Amino acid sequence: MHTLPIKMKRGLLVLSSLFCISVANTTTGDNPKHPLEFDQLNISTKYVPEKQHASMNNGTTSPSVHNGLQDYLREKDKIRAMPGQLEEVEFDQYAGYITVDANAGRALFYYFVEAPRDPLNKPLVLWLNGGPGCSSFGAGAMLELGPFSVHSDNKTLYKKRHAWNTVANMLFVEIPAGVGYSYSNTTSDYHNTGDKRTTEDAYSFLVNWMERFPEYRDRDFFISGESYAGHYVPELANLIVSNNRDSNATSVMLRGVAIGNADLHDNLTLRASFDYYWMHAMISGKTYRTIQANCGFNETYTNDCLNAMNLAIKEKGNVDDYNVYAPQCHDASNPPRSSDSVVFGDPCTNHYVSSYLNRLEVQRTLHANTTGLSYPWMDCSQLVFDNWNWKDSPETMLPSIKKLISSGTRW
Numbered sequence: 294m295h296t297l298p299i300k301m302k303r304g305l306l307v308l309s310s311l312f313c314i315s316v317a318n319t320t321t322g323d324n325p326k327h328p329l330e331f332d333q334l335n336i337s338t339k340y341v342p343e344k345q346h347a348s349m350n351n352g353t354t355s356p357s358v359h360n361g362l363q364d365y366l367r368e369k370d371k372i373r374a375m376p377g378q379l380e381e382v383e384f385d386q387y388a389g390y391i392t393v394d395a396n397a398g399r400a401l402f403y404y405f406v407e408a409p410r411d412p413l414n415k416p417l418v419l420w421l422n423g424g425p426g427c428s429s430f431g432a433g434a435m436l437e438l439g440p441f442s443v444h445s446d447n448k449t450l451y452k453k454r455h456a457w458n459t460v461a462n463m464l465f466v467e468i469p470a471g472v473g474y475s476y477s478n479t480t481s482d483y484h485n486t487g488d489k490r491t492t493e494d495a496y497s498f499l500v501n502w503m504e505r506f507p508e509y510r511d512r513d514f515f516i517s518g519e520s521y522a523g524h525y526v527p528e529l530a531n532l533i534v535s536n537n538r539d540s541n542a543t544s545v546m547l548r549g550v551a552i553g554n555a556d557l558h559d560n561l562t563l564r565a566s567f568d569y570y571w572m573h574a575m576i577s578g579k580t581y582r583t584i585q586a587n588c589g590f591n592e593t594y595t596n597d598c599l600n601a602m603n604l605a606i607k608e609k610g611n612v613d614d615y616n617v618y619a620p621q622c623h624d625a626s627n628p629p630r631s632s633d634s635v636v637f638g639d640p641c642t643n644h645y646v647s648s649y650l651n652r653l654e655v656q657r658t659l660h661a662n663t664t665g666l667s668y669p670w671m672d673c674s675q676l677v678f679d680n681w682n683w684k685d686s687p688e689t690m691l692p693s694i695k696k697l698i699s700s701g702t703r704w
Contacts, residue, residue: 363505369660370505375441376654377449382440383409384458388659390474391505393497398478401498402661404430404465405506406440406458416513416548418461419499421468421529423521423556425491426677428473431670433518434465435646445641447648462509464502468495468525471676473650474661483676487684492528496536499529499545513548523555524686527693534697550697558689564590566614567605573617576608592688613640643672 370389374381385407390400408415420438422429435442440456443449457463467473469491471483503510518526533545556562571581580601588598613619622641639645649655650670656662661670668676687693 363507367505372658374658375450376652376658377443377649378441379449380452382452384412384440386440388661390660390663391498391501393470393494393501394477397482399470399482399494400476401470401494402430402467402474403498403502404434404439404659405463406434406456407462408458408460410459412462413508416461416515417464417509418457418515418517419464419466420457421466421495421516421518421522421525423519423523423525424472424673424677425469425521425524425683426472427520427673428467428671429465429518430467430473431646431650431672432643434463435650436642438463439465442642443645443649445639445645447645448652461515462512466495466498468498469677470494472674473670474656474659474666476664476666478664484682485684486677486682487686488524488528489685491525492532495525495529496532499533503545510544511546514546515549515551516547517551517553519553519555521556523552523557523690526550526552526555527690527697530697531693555690557694558691560590560592560688563602564588567602570605570609575610575612575617576605580605580608647672 366389367387370387372386372388375386387405388403390402392398392400420429420433422433433439438457440452440458441450442453444451467475469475469482469486470477471486477483516526516530527550530547530550533547537544537547567576567581567584570576571578583601584598584605587595587601611621613621620640622644647670656670
């Protein structure tokens with residue numbers, strides 16, 4: 294019998310929702326727990342130790358030298374034009390790395406696109422995808438919210454009419470290290486991470502990024518995301534609020550958060566997902582009844598329950614949870630791995646993006662893969678997503694969100 298919390302991975306449906314709040318000043322206090330792995334093909338338990346470490350590089354460089362270096366790095370990060378960009382744009386875009394742990398050699402990749410009109414008077418929005426292990430750049434920017442996506446030739450781009458940078462300055466960050474172009478020179482980092490270190494790295498990234506873009510230090514700032522960012526967003530918001538309090542100065546002008554399709558409560562989401570599969574005739578009645586008989590969805594999972602859930606996932610097959618009636622990608626040059634991209638119209642869209650982001654010319658333009666990574670860019674990292682050894686993950690994020698709502702600060 295297993296008494297471990299369930300952790301959702303990208304293959305499982307997260308029921309659609311959007312949660313927006315004004316930020317409250319509070320801190321998190323969730324204890325590390327041992328996750329139960331759940332993906333499209335298998336459900337299993339993995340024991341992991343609870344000890345983990347995080348560090349931050351504060352630096353001691355003199356202000357004048359530091360500012361000059363940041364100005365140089367900012368100009369170096371500027372993108373003149375993306376490969377395959379067929380028309381000029383009226384906004385600036387940047388991409389590159391921010392080091393979050395100099396000792397470990399851990400650096401996070403970002404893509405930043407400013408608003409085309411009056412960017413100085415528009416807020417800054419940080420977007421985070423979940424997984425954990427999925428790319429905020431490839432999925433968040435190139436598939437969902439950014440100004441560009443990729444044609445079926447895998448080479449040329451088209452502009453998206455409803456890009457979020459029409460109303461805000463958008464910052465996309467690939468977290469944790471091992472996701473997308475983000476990396477660490479310490480290999481064990483890829484198998485030794487969790488909510489706490491991911492949150493601390495995100496905060497370190499943000500503070501150091503604002504050194505490179507100082508005009509955004511006093512800008513209204515919002516954090517948004519989806520899926521497992523239901524953990525990242527409130528955890529990062531809590532850390533910002535806590536650090537702002539401790540320093541007696543608001544170093545990050547956090548104004549609110551927004552979470553869509555969020556993983557907020559593992560057991561409830563898991564139960565609802567199998568209900569959804571059965572109601573849409575994606576699993577057999579026999580399998581569904583076996584799940585009902587053996588799974589209490591209360592953090593206690595017997596082997597009979599795990600076997601029944603695994604069978605249900607196999608019966609469901611490679612069907613898009615977000616649009617179960619949509620076609621799959623059958624392009625021979627883009628063999629199906631995951632069908633989630635049908636939500637974007639073309640079921641092969643994520644493969645176009647993946648091919649594009651693995652082109653050497655594109656990586657040079659993005660100032661990415663500067664260390665010569667031993668693995669290709671992927672929408673969901675095998676280092677993090679498949680070899681999952683997550684160190685800490687609250688079973689429910691509701692207490693963390695409650696603190697944000699009830700602490701008394703509103704904007």
